[in-house]
Amino acid sequence: MQSGDQIHQVRQATDIVELIGQQIRIQPKGREFVALCPFHDDSNPSMTVSPTKQIYKCFACGAGGGAFDWMINYHKMTFPEALRFLAERAGITLERRGRESGDQPNDRQRMSEATEHALGWFRATLGRPQGATARAYVEQRGISPEMVEQFQLGCAPDAWDDLAQDVAANRWDPRSFRSAGLIHGRQSGSGDIDRFRHRLMFPIFDGLGRPIAFGGRILPRQTPSDREEAKYLNSPESALFNKSATLYGLHLARNEIGKRRCAVIVEGYTDVIACHQHGLSHVVATLGTALTTQHVGVLRRFSEKVVLVFDADEAGQKAADRAVEVFLGGELDVAVSILPDGLDPASLLEQADGAARFEALLSEATDALDYQFQRVADEYRGASTMAGQHRIAEQYVDRL
Numbered sequence: 001m002q003s004g005d006q007i008h009q010v011r012q013a014t015d016i017v018e019l020i021g022q023q024i025r026i027q028p029k030g031r032e033f034v035a036l037c038p039f040h041d042d043s044n045p046s047m048t049v050s051p052t053k054q055i056y057k058c059f060a061c062g063a064g065g066g067a068f069d070w071m072i073n074y075h076k077m078t079f080p081e082a083l084r085f086l087a088e089r090a091g092i093t094l095e096r097r098g099r100e101s102g103d104q105p106n107d108r109q110r111m112s113e114a115t116e117h118a119l120g121w122f123r124a125t126l127g128r129p130q131g132a133t134a135r136a137y138v139e140q141r142g143i144s145p146e147m148v149e150q151f152q153l154g155c156a157p158d159a160w161d162d163l164a165q166d167v168a169a170n171r172w173d174p175r176s177f178r179s180a181g182l183i184h185g186r187q188s189g190s191g192d193i194d195r196f197r198h199r200l201m202f203p204i205f206d207g208l209g210r211p212i213a214f215g216g217r218i219l220p221r222q223t224p225s226d227r228e229e230a231k232y233l234n235s236p237e238s239a240l241f242n243k244s245a246t247l248y249g250l251h252l253a254r255n256e257i258g259k260r261r262c263a264v265i266v267e268g269y270t271d272v273i274a275c276h277q278h279g280l281s282h283v284v285a286t287l288g289t290a291l292t293t294q295h296v297g298v299l300r301r302f303s304e305k306v307v308l309v310f311d312a313d314e315a316g317q318k319a320a321d322r323a324v325e326v327f328l329g330g331e332l333d334v335a336v337s338i339l340p341d342g343l344d345p346a347s348l349l350e351q352a353d354g355a356a357r358f359e360a361l362l363s364e365a366t367d368a369l370d371y372q373f374q375r376v377a378d379e380y381r382g383a384s385t386m387a388g389q390h391r392i393a394e395q396y397v398d399r400l
């Protein structure tokens with residue numbers, strides 16, 4: 001916990017007009033500012049932001065408060081998150097109280113800096129000659145330049161130690177890059193090599209839009225490599241990156257999720273990007289893990305409903321079963337939508353009427369309990385013996 005003094009200091013250092021003005025469109029009107037209220041469906045500017053009172057207030061729906069309320073209500077942050085965000089923005093270092101280890105925050109901070117540097121480096125590489133294969137791949141996947149910007153895509157070049165060399169050349173601290181899982185020592189010989197090589201880089205952000213990790217997709221090669229290479233490679237988990245609590249695209253989706261009171265969860269990076277590109281910006285993805293109770297905890301803060309979208313294949317069905325079980329324990333309405341055979345969200349959205357079909361699938365999503373019952377009923381009918389049927393029925397009752 002921080003002292004009241006520090007909260008006061010952060011509030012003093014924050015100009016609410018500047019804060020809100022950076023996030024939504026506001027216009028001067030007399031001594032105050034007005035904006036379309038983001039808390040209700042506003043057609044004429046009903047919200048006033050007052051520089052003298054340092055508050056916002058909507059005269060139509062009654063939403064209002066100070067800078068902290070804005071971060072909590074508009075960005076769906078907790079109070080500690082809002083405090084950290086506003087303090088950082090104002091250049092105020094919060095004193096940590098309690099028994100947290102003194103080294104941990106510094107470590108985290110250094111890893112965070114390394115991740116920021118790497119993000120800039122991967123993005124710059126995408127624009128350089130070494131980024132040609134990645135640029136061609138982006139185009140072939142139909143990802144628009146706007147989405148490349150929004151999701152800050154980058155490229156890890158086809159080389160052993162380009163990043164490691166630039167870490168040294170820029171006199172960045174290699175230890176932070178190692179703890180963030182960006183480079184690691186060679187097995188034989190000296191020096192470091194890059195973790196991500198010849199990959200399209202998808203930076204992963206926390207809820208405030210700060211980079212915490214990367215996912216890298218292997219790029220095509222003209223001659224097949226003799227090395228075994230995973231199709232997708234993620235940053236290792238660290239003090240910065242907790243895979244089971246992170247949702248890809250959440251920082252870009254949270255406003256729309258809050259507006260619709262509904263979040264859509266798909267399976268991969270490119271699916272999230274395809275959805276946002278087609279105007280469905282309440283879509284996020286898990287990071288190659290099943291859904292966890294931590295995800296539920298995050299989503300519950302600004303959503304009432306979750307629609308899980310899965311491919312029709314067996315793996316997708318199994319993932320759907322597991323996900324439903326996690327969500328049944330939380331306090332969210334859950335629906336499941338299984339895509340038509342052979343389609344993923346990106347390939348569906350590429351089709352002429354894709355966005356409309358996808359929206360229709362979402363609105364027709366099956367309630368999770370019904371979905372699970374249907375699955376069990378199918379299994380039950382498929383069982384060859386009465387003992388088998390009995391076992392399936394028992395398992396279903398146990399789950400409930």
Ligand SMILES: [Zn+2]
Nearest residue numbers: 037040058061
């Ligand atoms: Zn309002």
